[in-house]
Amino acid sequence: MSLLELKNIYKIYGELHALDDVSLKVEKGEWVSIMGPSGSGKSTMMNIIGCMDKPSKGQVLIDGVDVSKESKKNLTNIRRDKIGLIFQQFHLVNYLTAVENVMLAQYYHSMPDEKEAMEALERVGLADRAKHLPRQLSGGEQQRVCVARALINYPEIILADEPTGNLDEKNEEIVVDLFHKLHDDGTTLIVVTHDPEVAEVAQRTLVLRDGKLSKEIVNENFTGKIRFDDQNPF
Amino acid sequence: MKKRKMFFRMITASLMRRRSRMIVALLSIAIGATILSGLVSIYYDVPKQLGAEFRNYGANVILTATDGSFARADMQKARTAVEEDDLVGITPFRYENVRIKGLPIVAVGTDPESAKKTSPYWSVDGEWFSSSEEVMVGANVAEKFKMQVGDMIEIDYSPEEKTDSAPESGVINEDFMYATVTGILDTGGSEENYVYMNLPDLANLCESDEKIDIAELSISATSDELKSYVDKINSTVPAVHASIVKRVTASETTVLTKLQALVLLVTIVVLALTMICVATTMTAVVAERRKEIGLRKAIGASDKSIIQEFMGESMLLGFFGGLLGSILGFVFAQQVSVNVFSSSISFRPLLVPITVIVSIAVTGVSSLVPIRSATDVDPALVLKGE
Numbered sequence: 001m002s003l004l005e006l007k008n009i010y011k012i013y014g015e016l017h018a019l020d021d022v023s024l025k026v027e028k029g030e031w032v033s034i035m036g037p038s039g040s041g042k043s044t045m046m047n048i049i050g051c052m053d054k055p056s057k058g059q060v061l062i063d064g065v066d067v068s069k070e071s072k073k074n075l076t077n078i079r080r081d082k083i084g085l086i087f088q089q090f091h092l093v094n095y096l097t098a099v100e101n102v103m104l105a106q107y108y109h110s111m112p113d114e115k116e117a118m119e120a121l122e123r124v125g126l127a128d129r130a131k132h133l134p135r136q137l138s139g140g141e142q143q144r145v146c147v148a149r150a151l152i153n154y155p156e157i158i159l160a161d162e163p164t165g166n167l168d169e170k171n172e173e174i175v176v177d178l179f180h181k182l183h184d185d186g187t188t189l190i191v192v193t194h195d196p197e198v199a200e201v202a203q204r205t206l207v208l209r210d211g212k213l214s215k216e217i218v219n220e221n222f223t224g225k226i227r228f229d230d231q232n233p234f
Numbered sequence: 235m236k237k238r239k240m241f242f243r244m245i246t247a248s249l250m251r252r253r254s255r256m257i258v259a260l261l262s263i264a265i266g267a268t269i270l271s272g273l274v275s276i277y278y279d280v281p282k283q284l285g286a287e288f289r290n291y292g293a294n295v296i297l298t299a300t301d302g303s304f305a306r307a308d309m310q311k312a313r314t315a316v317e318e319d320d321l322v323g324i325t326p327f328r329y330e331n332v333r334i335k336g337l338p339i340v341a342v343g344t345d346p347e348s349a350k351k352t353s354p355y356w357s358v359d360g361e362w363f364s365s366s367e368e369v370m371v372g373a374n375v376a377e378k379f380k381m382q383v384g385d386m387i388e389i390d391y392s393p394e395e396k397t398d399s400a401p402e403s404g405v406i407n408e409d410f411m412y413a414t415v416t417g418i419l420d421t422g423g424s425e426e427n428y429v430y431m432n433l434p435d436l437a438n439l440c441e442s443d444e445k446i447d448i449a450e451l452s453i454s455a456t457s458d459e460l461k462s463y464v465d466k467i468n469s470t471v472p473a474v475h476a477s478i479v480k481r482v483t484a485s486e487t488t489v490l491t492k493l494q495a496l497v498l499l500v501t502i503v504v505l506a507l508t509m510i511c512v513a514t515t516m517t518a519v520v521a522e523r524r525k526e527i528g529l530r531k532a533i534g535a536s537d538k539s540i541i542q543e544f545m546g547e548s549m550l551l552g553f554f555g556g557l558l559g560s561i562l563g564f565v566f567a568q569q570v571s572v573n574v575f576s577s578s579i580s581f582r583p584l585l586v587p588i589t590v591i592v593s594i595a596v597t598g599v600s601s602l603v604p605i606r607s608a609t610d611v612d613p614a615l616v617l618k619g620e
């Protein structure tokens with residue numbers, strides 16, 4: 001059973017088919033990139049996988065359970081327990097310190113634990129910035145706080161929408177390195193990106209065009225510990 | 235309770251680290267709380283303040299004799315029925331018919347020191363009488379006899395049976411006294427027709443025991459309290475009959491009721507304005523923090539926890555606003571009291587927790603609608619690029 005499976009997903013806004021019959025499977029521990037031009041439906045797909053939105057048609061299976069018909073409240077619970085989110089604009093709460101932002105995710109999930117939150121910041125190399133407010137951090141540092149927040153509750157899937165879109169090359173590298181670490185630890189990663197350099201380090205890259213999956217590129221030179229060689233029909 | 239600790243850490247961080255934003259909300263709540271607690275102070279102190287003020291317009295309880303006249307001891311007994319703090323003054327009066335230059339005049343025996351307290355509006359040209367050779371005459375008397383301050387006059391006493399019949403000739407004045415006119419009394423009322431002297435002097439002149447016809451009491455109390463005092467006097471002192479001067483107390487009550495109604499009305503208007511202000515501010519706060527709300531929801535916040543957090547913030551604001559307001563409110567009430575009634579009000583410690591609780595409740599209620607709208611925010615908006 002795949003960790004995530006989309007079956008004939010449609011998202012229709014009036015006349016516009018933001019997603020048009022998309023099917024895909026992601027296995028546990030896999031690292032998948034999603035590319036595509038602006039407006040091709042990448043964020044729409046992320047919203048549906050991340051349980052923030054429902055498809056107009058089709059099924060979304062997480063751990064074999066169809067979540068596409070769940071109520072808003074249940075979607076919140078599923079999102080909280082299974083999904084870690086990373087955004088292009090970081091979205092840190094601006095009046096909370098780095099460590100408090102990480103603890104926020106613990107707070108909604110179960111119990112805030114400052115020690116554990118500090119360990120997560122250590123993992124992203126920000127232990128010495130824990131007491132800083134977001135505005136006192138650089139963009140790269142903010143994004144690393146985001147990564148720490150996304151991984152703090154050990155989610156089954158980490159979804160990242162353009163995680164390096166607002167970063168310079170150096171910080172982009174740091175974030176990609178973090179993804180490598182997460183992947184090595186067995187986390188499932190789905191990364192939306194414009195940047196081919198970020199995309200091509202994944203095990204495979206899916207290309208969206210006008211709401212349809214148009215292409216799949218498998219990375220033969222994938223350097224991570226875990227490899228999936230089985231072909232994925234979509 | 236680590237979760238609760240994080241909750242308070244978050245809401246205090248939101249208020250402290252967004253100080254410039256929250257200061258406006260805090261001020262509006264504090265100003266509302268100030269005016270409310272100040273008005274409540276005034277509302278409760280006004281009757282007392284005005285009561286004292288009203289006592290300038292004369293006595294509000296009158297003691298008459300149940301049988302002819304009564305003794306000073308009866309008056310003292312009635313006096314003890316009234317709380318010392320409420321009693322402004324009690325003044326005895328005895329009326330006797332006397333003659334000056336052969337013409338009949340009413341002489342009044344009283345106690346000048348207490349008369350000054352029960353009738354503070356009496357205006358005296360010259361001095362009040364004090365020693366036994368001194369009298370004060372009403373303005374009409376002074377005019378009739380062309381008297382001036384410093385004049386020496388003779389006052390004759392003739393028993394009632396004799397004064398009734400016309401003094402044609404050969405009437406022998408058995409009792410008389412000489413006295414200096416120390417002052418001329420101006421009241422605008424019938425008091426201007428009398429001659430005033432000390433109560434014992436009048437008894438001497440009449441060669442009788444000291445007795446009292448009526449006594450006037452000035453009591454600082456509400457009309458209900460006044461009624462209970464009157465009842466108490468009537469049941470404990472059989473020699474006197476106490477009654478309320480209706481005209482005085484009724485107008486006092488009317489003025490008080492109108493004033494309190496006005497204060498109440500202003501209170502309601504201020505309350506409404508404060509609520510509108512808080513609701514507007516919270517609406518702005520929620521609009522401004524849509525992204526943050528979306529983010530919180532995206533990482534797993536339920537509608538309930540969003541409401542709790544914003545409610546927590548606004549109630550914390552209500553707490554600080556109320557605390558500030560109860561202190562400023564006392565200062566405000568004090569200023570009003572000093573400037574309008576020229577007397578200070580007492581600090582009521584109970585008003586602090588009450589103001590704080592009311593302020594928290596008012597802030598909470600006015601934030602309800604804006605905060606509910608926070609739950610409408612769609613978590614998907616965090617993925618919308620901007």
Ligand SMILES: Nc1ncnc2c1ncn2[C@@H]1O[C@H](COP(=O)(O)OP(=O)(O)O)[C@@H](O)[C@H]1O
Nearest residue numbers: 013016018036037038039040041042043044045
């Ligand atoms: N809430 C919405 N209402 C109407 N159209 C939308 C909405 N969200 C997205 N779209 C449209 O759906 C298409 C795909 O959007 P999106 O998934 O954000 O693209 P991408 O992230 O690939 O740039 C776009 O044409 C966009 O205008």
Ligand SMILES: [Mg+2]
Nearest residue numbers: 042043617619
């Ligand atoms: Mg997008």
